[in-house]
Amino acid sequence: MQPTTDQTGRITAASFLVTGGAGFIGSHIAERLLAAGARKVRVLDNMTTGHFRNIAPFVNHPRFEYVQGDIRDITACNTACKGIDFVLHHAASGSVPDSINDPITTNNINATGFLNMLVAAHAAQVKRFIYASSASIFTDNQTTPLAGLPGNPESPYAVSKYVNELYADVFSRLHGMETIGLRYSNVFGQRHNPLSEYAAVIPKFVMQLIKHESPVIDVDDEYSHDFIYIDNVVQANMLAVLTTNAKAVNQVYNITFEERTSLNQLAKYLREFLSSFDQSIAGVKIMNAFTQKHNVHPYAYIQKSKKLLGYNPSYSLRDGLLKSAGWYWAYLPRFVEEAVTKKQQRQQVAAVSA
Template identity: 50%
Template sequence: MHDFKSNPQFQKLQGKKVLVTGGAGFIGSNLCEALLDLGVLVVCLDNFATGHKHNIEEFLGNDRFTLIEGDIRNLETCQKACNGVDFVLHEAALGSVPRSINDPITTNEVNISGFLNMLVAARDNGVKRFIYAASSSTYGDSKELPKVEDRIGKPLSPYAITKYVNELYADIFHKTYGLDTIGLRYFNVFGPKQDPNGAYAAVIPLFIKKLMNHESPVINGDGSYSRDFTYIDNVILMNLLCLTTENQQALNQVYNTAVGDRTTLVQLTELIKKYLSGYDPAISKVEIVNGPNRRGDIPHSLASVEKAMEMLGYEATHSIDKGIDKAVKWYVENQHSF
């Protein structure tokens, strides 16, 4: 992980209390680690629906870490979790476009009702700042590239609707109750602790696992679809900048959280093969298979990160190349755990 302690701006967080919802998930557990490293008191709320105990195992003995096992769909649980908290990093959600297509009701309950519970609890407990995981899926059918925050299209999936509604609710909670919020539209985040298993596994951990087992990964479509793949350290950086910014204009905004570069699925697969072959040369010979396009998928995704650069001083620390190198190393070293 990037050394965030060397940034004097982030040292202001020492001794503060931060709630990370979904803290046992991929992004949440990485945020917990970075915050503990900075001397923060961390409260993790998770119901382990998609998160894992093993992601937070190493923190359980830390006296600055508190685990609350509970569900954001329960307002009482949210109130308890927000008690005495300075800041909230709200990562808890049911991700995945296909999952939302298969089960729109649960996706809506978690991502909208759960989100509203968290906003109410944050408001009631006097939380100073509420930073939440928004999504690049909000851009919907907009064909414009790169994606700029104030221009979106119509959502293409139930998941995308829920993430857009989050932005609308956050805006209203600021205007009505004075709660400061920031939404981070994550673009295809990847890195250590991302689960390669299950029906809704993200493409990078899924392909890494397949290739490590000498199985052919299946690319949806012809592989020309492209994404702004974003290594986890860039996401942690954005969250820390949002927690500590003193620029009042930067609050109550949404920001693309990405690299500002795009990679096709074919290029991505070649990159993963390249780095994995360094550990196991036989992987370079594994064939790639093409399958049908996926419902609800947008062809191309590329973020403009100018707003984050200008308002927050953001500068991505990891390109796709550097990120894949680090991610592959982690999966090779931790393959016993998945």
């Protein structure tokens, strides 16, 4: 999206805090804000899953600040919020399997950490608090989450994201805070964290194809997914910052492209684009071994996002994969190796602490 003159003026006059700003989504938001002329963009990240590489392109920008800190530390949250007009909260533990294996840590980061940030933002009198929720709060048998009401969350991760929405609503009503929640579907693109909740199947298939291994589709073809390219997510965040529509604040929005894609079609797209770098990938077979029957995956409608925020995503799954295939080919193997090493180091620290 191209900001209007008035919108550009409001961006250049404002200071922004992006929590989790060294991560996949947060770094893209920080970069876009700087490109739009923001007076200051501060990133708060503890580098647990984030990486300096993600902020390297703009780390020396004169209006950029990096603060090492953890949202579980209320003092760090208070310090990070000082002098800030807009908070874009994207720090989180984003792994469903990790949330099942260690729900306490997930809750501490995603629920308590979120509450810390709300309290700090309220104390700092920020103008608006924008945060990442997740389409995972919907269950597989919710085929039309049009009303925006979650079903029964199926993981501690999903519970924590629903709790975020409840806390934001309470702070809006009790304290008059402006909050906007963005429920992302499966986000993908450059800087994709291969171990995150977002579109985990994409790096899995990419790595298999790079190794000339056959992706195995083990669920029936009716089990379709909503994928969303990172530039569409950044657009939604910019709109949440810039909206002057009073009806648009204190709301939660579904953020996706509003298309459904089977895993079989996804694998075919990836095979097509990656074969540009290695022609032999074109001959890799996609294996269908249906062993599971799922209910139809919930379909995230975006009428509300379009009407109130003016959200109009530009990139389909195919468009986004075409733009990011080069990155996946060049950088994903290194990202996977480093992400696995980081996870092992965290597990070792946790084992020693226990």
